[in-house]
Amino acid sequence: MRFSGFRVVKEALTGHKGWTPLWRTPDPKPAYDIVIVGGGGHGLATAFYLAKTFGRLNVAVLEKGWLGSGNIGRNTTIIRSNYLLPGNEPFYEFSMKLWENLEQDTNFNSMVSQRGIINLIHSDAQRDAYRRRGNAMHLAGAGGTLLSRDQLRDMVPFLNFDNARFPIKGGLLQPRAGTARHDGVAWGYARGADMRGVDIIQNCEVTGFRIESGKLCGVETSRGYIGARKVGVAVAGSSGRVMAMAGMRLPIESHVLQAFVSEGLKPTVPGVITFGAGHFYVSQSDKGGLVFGGDIDGYNSYAQRGNLPVVEDVLEGGMALMPMIGRARLLRAWGGVMDMSMDGSPIIDKTHVDGLFFNGGWCYGGFKATPASGFAFAHLLATGRPHETATAYRLDRFSRGHVIDEKGAGAQPNLH
Amino acid sequence: MLIPHPLLGLRDAQEFTYLGDASLMNRPDPGAPDAEAAFCDYVFLRDNPAGVHRELWFHEQGDRSWLVVTRNTLTHEILGAELAADVKVGGVK
Numbered sequence: 275m276r277f278s279g280f281r282v283v284k285e286a287l288t289g290h291k292g293w294t295p296l297w298r299t300p301d302p303k304p305a306y307d308i309v310i311v312g313g314g315g316h317g318l319a320t321a322f323y324l325a326k327t328f329g330r331l332n333v334a335v336l337e338k339g340w341l342g343s344g345n346i347g348r349n350t351t352i353i354r355s356n357y358l359l360p361g362n363e364p365f366y367e368f369s370m371k372l373w374e375n376l377e378q379d380t381n382f383n384s385m386v387s388q389r390g391i392i393n394l395i396h397s398d399a400q401r402d403a404y405r406r407r408g409n410a411m412h413l414a415g416a417g418g419t420l421l422s423r424d425q426l427r428d429m430v431p432f433l434n435f436d437n438a439r440f441p442i443k444g445g446l447l448q449p450r451a452g453t454a455r456h457d458g459v460a461w462g463y464a465r466g467a468d469m470r471g472v473d474i475i476q477n478c479e480v481t482g483f484r485i486e487s488g489k490l491c492g493v494e495t496s497r498g499y500i501g502a503r504k505v506g507v508a509v510a511g512s513s514g515r516v517m518a519m520a521g522m523r524l525p526i527e528s529h530v531l532q533a534f535v536s537e538g539l540k541p542t543v544p545g546v547i548t549f550g551a552g553h554f555y556v557s558q559s560d561k562g563g564l565v566f567g568g569d570i571d572g573y574n575s576y577a578q579r580g581n582l583p584v585v586e587d588v589l590e591g592g593m594a595l596m597p598m599i600g601r602a603r604l605l606r607a608w609g610g611v612m613d614m615s616m617d618g619s620p621i622i623d624k625t626h627v628d629g630l631f632f633n634g635g636w637c638y639g640g641f642k643a644t645p646a647s648g649f650a651f652a653h654l655l656a657t658g659r660p661h662e663t664a665t666a667y668r669l670d671r672f673s674r675g676h677v678i679d680e681k682g683a684g685a686q687p688n689l690h
Numbered sequence: 691m692l693i694p695h696p697l698l699g700l701r702d703a704q705e706f707t708y709l710g711d712a713s714l715m716n717r718p719d720p721g722a723p724d725a726e727a728a729f730c731d732y733v734f735l736r737d738n739p740a741g742v743h744r745e746l747w748f749h750e751q752g753d754r755s756w757l758v759v760t761r762n763t764l765t766h767e768i769l770g771a772e773l774a775a776d777v778k779v780g781g782v783k
């Protein structure tokens with residue numbers, strides 16, 4: 275079933291009887307060419323591009339819960355490609371280009387909205403740093419504009435420009451950045467993959483790997499053994515415990531990040547605003563809720579919920595930046611578990627087990643990466659070679675000394 | 691979260707800074723022939739368990755002692771805390 279304006283009108287006139295489920299619910303086959311572990315955004319995008327771009331049809335995605343139950347359905351939906359380092363910037367810009375065509379590619383409304391992102395500047399040194407970042411973005415074709423304080427005042431007059439500690443002196447704007455409907459992204463990729471023959475199997479938890487003399491044969495699951503020539507693991511916050519089943523220790527710790535949504539308000543915040551100095555960022559959803567967040571809770575956690583001190587810290591950051599937020603009521607807060615890598619950057623690589631591939635370490639920035647991560651992982655699984663924009667995301671970069679430390683926080687995952 | 695400090699009683703976790711896995715107390719021998727690989731594992735690789743985890747907390751806003759806290763990463767339940775100095779003498783499990 276394809277979606278179109280014509281289809282919407284036709285269904286409206288015929289009582290909406292023609293809509294069908296977005297994907298099938300098949301039973302697992304005994305074996306597949308490629309099994310993807312994890313039906314989050316990255317796993318589903320991988321399956322989609324495997325089927326669409328690389329012509330691999332005998333593919334299954336195994337998800338222990340329901341689609342969208344992980345971080346893809348829990349994040350604050352910001353997409354951007356305003357990175358600095360050469361290992362990162364072309365990859366995120368590749369992702370941005372895929373976002374720009376996502377809805378045409380998947381024939382699904384994922385509500386990609388290029389409403390722009392502003393990183394605020396509070397000091398001359400920070401202006402220099404953002405000018406440099408903007409130049410790196412231009413070199414990768416990502417665009418970007420340095421805004422003066424007056425230009426900012428016109429765009430976002432409600433900010434507290436004269437904060438005593440962090441006065442706002444300007445901003446770096448990436449107009450092509452914005453937000454997307456997070457679970458709509460998962461559903462679009464799931465439907466697109468399913469339409470091309472991928473089996474999406476929910477409520478199927480991978481409980482072990484069958485490895486014989488260094489070669490992977492398949493996966494043990496809660497629904498029985500499933501053979502596979504290749505297995506790609508993309509389980510986000512569960513990276514540590516899933517790869518431990520294959521006997522691997524990773525340069526990763528699992529940490530919790532919280533997010534918050536206010537009651538619905540009239541359109542107020544035009545794009546995404548980040549207040550790095552105060553650890554706060556905010557955007558407004560299409561339903562009107564202010565969506566915001568800040569720092570991770572700071573210690574290892576698999577709890578999918580946070581603790582109050584960080585709630586307080588985030589809200590203090592919000593009040594310092596835009597005092598009017600104090601008038602809005604907070605509707606919801608929740609936490610998601612992320613795989614914080616030791617340099618804050620992701621890993622897309624084969625492992626020392628023949629046939630076992632790993633995609634993870636996305637920290638709290640992996641939503642924007644969903645399309646490129648899927649494409650690059652599909653490329654690696656199909657061809658055995660890394661995609662040209664993902665050559666720096668190797669597992670051995672830590673031992674080689676080629677870490678990609680975008681934030682300059684060293685090997686301290688709770689500081690990234 | 692409240693941390694049961696062995697000397698000071700229950701203290702708010704906010705008074706502490708977190709370093710990570712308590713196995714970081716077992717620094718590899720820099721003179722060993724495999725020191726380079728051992729240090730790479732030490733600095734970057736983690737067990738990252740879902741469940742009971744022994745970890746280092748520094749009582750920065752308090753008596754400035756290092757604690758080894760045993761905590762369940764699935765529930766945030768704290769099962770105990772010892773002075774890191776005492777653990778060091780006994781050895782980290």
Ligand SMILES: Cc1cc2nc3c(=O)[nH]c(=O)nc-3n(C[C@H](O)[C@H](O)[C@H](O)COP(=O)(O)OP(=O)(O)OC[C@H]3O[C@@H](n4cnc5c(N)ncnc54)[C@H](O)[C@@H]3O)c2cc1C
Pocket residue numbers: 311312313314315316317336337338339340342343344345346347348349350351352353478479480481508509510511512516531532533567608609610611612636637638639640641642643
């Ligand atoms: C609160 C919050 C806010 C965030 N905000 C942003 C943002 O604004 N912008 C941004 O770019 N990023 C953001 N992120 C990060 C981003 O959401 C993640 O990096 C990204 O979604 C992770 O990839 P994923 O979607 O595939 O993960 P997930 O959706 O978590 O997918 C992994 C899947 O694997 C499944 N799984 C786990 N173990 C097994 C198993 N044994 N067998 C089978 N299946 C298994 C899980 O059930 C899950 O569905 C945020 C994260 C959080 C928590």
